[in-house]
Amino acid sequence: MSKYYQPEVETMSVEDIKALQSEKLVKQVKHVYENVKYYRDLMDEKGVTPDDIKSIDDLYKLPFLTKADLRDAYPYGLLGTDLKNCVRIQSTSGTTGRRVVAFYTQKDVDLWEECCARAIVAAGGTNGDVCQVAYGYGLFTGGPGLNGGSHKVGCLTLPMSSGNTERQIQFMQDLHSTIICCTPSYAAYIGETLKEMGLTPDDIDLKAGIFGAEPWTEEMRRDIEKSLGIKAYDIYGLTETSGPGVSFECEEQTGMHINEDHFLAEIIDPETGEVLPEGSKGELVFTSLDKEAFPLLRYRTRDICVLSRKKCSCGRTFIKMSKPMGRSDDMMIIRGVNVFPSQIETVLIKEGYSSNYLIEVDREHNTDTLDIYVELTPEQFSDTVKGISAREKSLAGAIKIMLGINPKVHLVAPKTITRSEGKAVRVVDKRKLHD
């Protein structure tokens, strides 16, 4: 098998990629203008018509889409085709306000899975491999995306989903898994469990791992590689654009190749919206080029990164993006789940707590921890530990319903959370995920 899944596109000349993108962009803009009233209104407001978009050089003329637009248009407002033509939805984990629901036609699913297949082949995958998918399955895009990609490559696919780590390792041993796909923190946890079980990387056959859906560091990569005896590859994506596989790493491990035949990337200044030249650090913006059901033009990811067209030793010509270096909003990714402080605040206020709170995110044993400190009000104080613990538990439950992950709630005395002058510091992220 080739070292590329689709060599004809993955190694095409930059001129050809740009020509292909221009051709597809014209069609995609027309498709959106004709079918998505929400975006047509945005274009009309800006005085742009599909005729103004003749090539990728005209991209800057189009209006941006943000997560707020997705929220406004929820659930069907950005749909580009009749629901009858759709076969799937996937969703982000946020349950209120910020939820994103993406729709797919069968063609959309196929192209998405092809993107994931490219990532698997770039990690050395062939039809002789056994690919263990330990991303969550369900609405989350991780499991379904890599599962589909693995099928496309022809790997023997183990749809494990996440959790039950000892069983994961048992399967790994019994069925000789060679590739593992999961979040980097779960990979690190599997590595630790392997050791606890008295096993070494020599006892398993893994050679590669494809890890994404949350930020991770180079240091973490080396740890995972050592503990599992593999080469660890990064993969990037977001539900809005399909899921994992928007970009993927090759053996050079110096950034992720963007699947440019399907996604057109730009870097902008998050403050002004101005397009920045290649090599600048700024906010990553994606335009879908082939989407039928959920086409997004100039979608602002809020991820801060750098694009580079430097020649890659792997032979792929697709532009590379750096690992996201931060966010241009206050979103955190905790255990693979997108979390906004405002979601937590909404629950606190609804449950009758003060809006003076502190969110502390850390990583213990490679698993993210979420601690929320909230001040008790006089009415909420009772003289029994049972009473206060019950409050903590009930508040944690309400937050879990909102976020989909379990926090640890600590009720504290009034005025113990530091009041800041000016902009309140609500979040302390101790994970040091960005250099």
Added chain:
Amino acid sequence: MAVKQISVFIQNKKGRLAKVSRLLADNNIYIRALSIADTQDFGILRLICEDVENVNSVLKEAGYLTTITDVLVAAVKDDAGALAIIAEALRDADVSIEYVYELATVDNIVYLVVRVDDNKVAAAALAGAGIKTVGEDVIFKL
């Protein structure tokens, strides 16, 4: 015949008990009895003092979370089994005990603070078992 108890929320951190007890001392507040419940994060300091309203305002002014609760004080002979007879009487009346602590032992009588959900039912159950409950008029003269 209930007694007022004041409870104070304190963070489970070094020096917090010293701070609140210094505040009480500086205001000439005499602590007749106390108990502390603690968890990893916080503690609840429960106090029996005279003039609980004054104590409450001193603590509140200093920014503490407080709550005043009616508790029972049971007086039984200071023998082995003193707690057992109280606990059994309440169990038999289907009353759950939140917590118990000792207030004082004077003249071979032990005075126990008992916190239950329903003081009336509990006091009746104790009376039925021949256990006396006493009020503030008694405990502050011990």
